[in-house]
Amino acid sequence: MSAIGYELNGQVGTLTIKSPPANALSSNLLNALSEKLDEIEQESLAKVIILKGDGRFFSAGADIKEFTSLQEASDYQALAEYGQKLFERIEQFSIPVIAAIHGAALGGGMELALACHIRIATENAKLGLPELTLGIIPGFAGTQRLPQHVGTAKAYEMILTGEPISATDAYHFGLVNQLTSEEELDEVALTLATKIAAKSRPAINRVMQLLPYAKTAQFATGVQKEAEAFGEIFGSEDAKEGIQAFLEKRKPNFRDQ
Template sequence: MSAVQLSIKDRIAILTLNRPPANALSSEVLEALSARLDEVEGDERVKAVVIHGDGRFFSAGADIKEFAESGDSADFSALAKKGQALFNRIESMKKPVIAAIHGAALGGGLELAMACHIRIVEEGAKLGLPELQLGLIPGFAGTQRLPRIVGVARAAEMMLTSEPISAQEAYQFGLANRVAAEGRALEEALNLAAKIVEKSAVSVRALFECLAYARSSAYEAGMAKEAENFGKVFRSRDAEEGIRAFIEKRKPNFLDH
């Protein structure tokens, strides 16, 4: 079974992350997501896309165990660029993409959600970028998208503390478009998509061409620096300790303070 399932109904494509237990964004998931986007972008029947996760979470983050197995700084910088390119592709799509978030959207999971044009978040969900807890930094453009959405001060606090925020806080900060009752995020996302698909495809494409100009040139430079630093910190002593502590389910003992 594919790590990302696709179903199409009423001109809406539903992409379901299906890698239990946490829908971690492994290389398998990222490749499957890219393949599904190929199908969706080329299908004239599809006028809107909804992304959600099967099981308990939207996505609890990147697959740290897989990333920690091998590679040097250059490999991890390349990995960051690959993830950035995929998420940029989502953000640059000419078809609206809605994230239906339940349970948790953490690390790479939140970075995926932020690449979507609209975010519906369930009550009880937790959102955050906890990478510094592992001695790392976000690598899929989280250092660029989060400040752009919630402001530099709030983004700095979220990343520096590694503490997740609630659905209501996400709404207050502008990270969530709306908060759905528990168990209703997907339903609300589909209802919203149903309104969108009634619009002219020509006008929607024109709108997204205009919205693309809202990104500054500094954003691209920021992503490049993020990928570079992602590779550097991934092979630091603290990153090795942070990843080991994560796997061993204990508090890390960082050497470099």
């Protein structure tokens, strides 16, 4: 069974992350997502995509256990670059992608949501980049995309503390477009997607081409620097301790090394 499900309802496609219990973003899941994007482009039937998570969460982060199997800084940097490239593809996609967030969008899951064009969240959802609590840093362009949505000062606070914010706070900061109840999330996302799908495909595609120009030229440089730093930090003793503590469900004992 694929880690990513796909259904087409009229001109609205729905991608569903299916990797219980936390919908962690493993390499296999990211590959499956890339393949589904290929299919959607080739079919050219959907005019809007809804991206959601099955079960309790949208996505609670990257697959930390998979990280522990990597050895060299270059392996970690390559993983970051792969995720960055995939999420950049989503942001540059010719079809709008709406993230329908429930439960939690944390770490890599938050970075995936940031790459989507519109975000709808349930009122009780949590959003954040908790990597520093594990002694590591965001690696899928979170350090570059989050400031665009919440401002630099709030991005510093969120990333440096590692503490998630509520969907209500995310809405006030402009990170989330709409709030909804858990029960109405699918309906609200479908209503918005249907409004967009009613527009002309050529016009939609042109808008999707134009809005990314609003990103600064520094973005590509920042993303590359993030990937390099992601690789470097994973070699630190604190990163090893932080990840081990996470897996053992205990508080890490950082030694600043």
